[in-house]
Amino acid sequence: MVTKLHLYNSWTRSLEPFVPLEAQKVGVYACGPTVYDYAHIGNFRFNVWVDVMRRVLEWNGYEVKLVMNITDVDDKTIAGATRLKQSLGDYTARYTEAFFDDLCRLRIAPAEHYPRATEHIDEMVKLVERLKARGLAYEQDGSIYFRVERFPDYGKLSRLDPRHLRSTGRIEGDAYDKENIRDFALWKGAKEGEPSWDTRIGLGRPGWHLECSAMSMKYLGETFDIHVGGVDLMFPHHENEIAQSVGATGNSLAQFWLHCDHLIVNGTKMSKSLGNQYTLKQLLDEGHDPVAIRYLLASVHYRKQLNFTYEGLGQANAAVARLRELVLRLEKCTEGLPSEGSGEGKAALQRADEGFRETIADDLNTSGALGHMFSLVKATNAALDCGNLASGEATAILAWFHDVDRIWALLPREQQLVERTIEIKGAVLEAIGIPISDDDFELVTARMQARADRDFVAADRLRDRLLKRGISLEDTAKGVRWHVDVSGRSG
RNA sequence: GGCGGCGUGGCCAAGUGGUAAGGCAGAGGUCUGCAAAACCUCCAUCCCGAGUUCGAGUCUCGGCGCCGCCUCCA
Structure with missing residues (x-):
């Protein structure tokens, strides 16, 4: 087509x-x-x-x-x-x-x-x-x-x-x-x-x-x-x-x-006298992710005025995180999937692909195209949750996200994850995330140990401590993942 | 004064005349030691008025509101 x-x-x-x-x-x-x-x-x-x-x-x-x-x-x-x-x-x-x-x-x-x-x-x-x-x-x-x-x-x-x-x-x-x-x-x-x-x-x-x-x-x-x-x-x-x-x-x-069309700030035109002329450096110094800024700027159709607000930037950040979350999930799980699925994954992929192509070809309708892309994010997550996604479908869907990312350029450019497996009480657990300091990593493993010991008070204390250092943890069936709430470092 | 654009749920935002995509936020639920992530459910009748039509967010006319350009300006 x-x-x-x-x-x-x-x-x-x-x-x-x-x-x-x-x-x-x-x-x-x-x-x-x-x-x-x-x-x-x-x-x-x-x-x-x-x-x-x-x-x-x-x-x-x-x-x-x-x-x-x-x-x-x-x-x-x-x-x-x-x-x-x-x-x-x-x-x-x-x-x-x-x-x-x-x-x-x-x-x-x-x-x-x-x-x-x-x-x-x-x-x-x-x-x-x-x-x-x-x-x-x-x-x-x-x-x-x-x-x-x-x-x-x-x-x-x-x-x-x-x-x-x-x-x-x-x-x-x-x-x-x-x-x-x-x-x-x-x-x-x-x-x-x-x-x-x-x-x-x-x-x-x-x-x-x-x-x-x-x-x-x-x-x-x-x-x-x-x-x-x-x-x-x-x-x-x-x-x-x-x-x-x-x-x-x-x-x-x-x-x-x-x-x-122009970008306006909080509903009014940017001007030096109003002090609302943001530079990119300023936003990055404030800790905003350049990719979220890119998403925000790309997500409104070019012939419409774009109203820049910090709230909008926060929303963009969350949307990008959702997309990356799913792509990471697909990258991590392909080998554990069944060879036969319900077919829902394949159907969702086809719907998204057709919708996406048609929409982006219509005068670069980015918001519409992103809508199709996120519909596939949801459908894929749902199929994965139900165990309905076949490994072949997962591979095809992952490839699709990478393909459309040739347009968006939102995904991590290279595999930036550090994976380490740790054996605790005979169970092999994995710790995964983008590189962090050795000290932080020790805290992560200490918490894994505390959880394995069912010492939840200590575990929660360690989790809070990491959170204050900008690292949030996510416990999964296989182990733990950490997220670094960086700023400007997701490139 | 001339020319042009916009007005869709709390916020952002799609939408070929046939009965409202998607994202964020919120509520309830599933999962979890608790969270997080994810999923499920819920959450709008499209600025106002009139008209055309079997049927209008989508066309026409009239209002109201906001914005841009008219020799600095992406």
Whole structure:
């Protein structure tokens, strides 16, 4: 059964079957960060979504080429570097590295290219020259602007009628003179104290939108499959990108435009003045599991606003634990299962698989797909409890969870369990969990001994003591399992 | 003012016009020395009003509420 992937195209405002330009290959351009500060969880909502999208594409058999720009020169990076009396490169390197570290913590698969704006000045210059040759760009006081009037499709993506654009104080504050208020800067003339490049189009630096057009063209060609970004970038950034690219080449820029909605915090937009701009580091320092954060960010459909709360993060954490619990259970018990079952396991697997494929293919409906996945968690647990699950079914179900985890990336990456068997009063018991200190392990074994001696007062005391050290115990028929309530260490 | 989105149980959140997935939390039960984990049972009629329809959370219209964009912004 093949379910065709459909994506909601912002360009047409409709759900369309996804067909790449080149069979089985997909080129994706994602508007990346401007590295003037640490990224906040809103940025990571976007990045987790892009990651899920690329993984769904791969899961569907496509070869993905993802390009994400790093904007390392603009008003804010220049202002930041100036404030700290640092070179622009030193200033942006710090935030660029921090960004990559965070992506890694969130298990985001790296893009194929992370082009920097400052390393593509030449490509941008060439693009401006093409635009000038077509009469779409003009120079004024050392800066170069795009002539919006000459690009009739301007406003088509965002469906904003340029004539109705309300002028705000910000425009009036623009220090550059232009023919028309709507025109935007392609190249900003050099200013005292600002970094600049001496090029064929003059001494200066690139405007904000130019790098995306130049770099997508370089790495993905003039027309590519999917362009993604945050909703707020639709206007003016993407509109300007289209004007620059299509204006220069005459070809359409992207087949599909996908826009991710914002993350809000406690019902309101994040802003520095409200002090609700969480960074990933902050959440990790507070002891939250990056995988739970990933789950939370991925669990709401990308076209809906996601309201970030600590309560939600706690719920995400519990959901991930439930999933891992079942997978661990399957890994541990396959050999002890009957060869024949009731068939319920097989049926549940098929239901989940079909539902999952259909749902995730429907514009990346992650919450719906997770629903199907958890239905299988429940059915599997139930079958195991009843002794109804055949070993073949268990193997197939386990393989399925690992397969869909190629999309979610929530499961432990490698076997991190320490297993030790201990003989107490002639009974062989196992102790199992992720690595803990020898001291803690001694407490675990001491408690096992106390239980075997039926000294429950001592056993409970030891259990409490471990709990205070962040280790919770779970007595099973075979022995004891411990859980370390870590923070940020489940990777 | 222009453009767009959202409003489903205590919280989060799916849902092709046919009588409400899933997760978290809660209550009761099974299991357990007690717990934990797991399982079983229970827990909504979908912001309001009108309309279309044999039938609407799902379509239309009108309200109410919340949010986003309109040249910093993922």
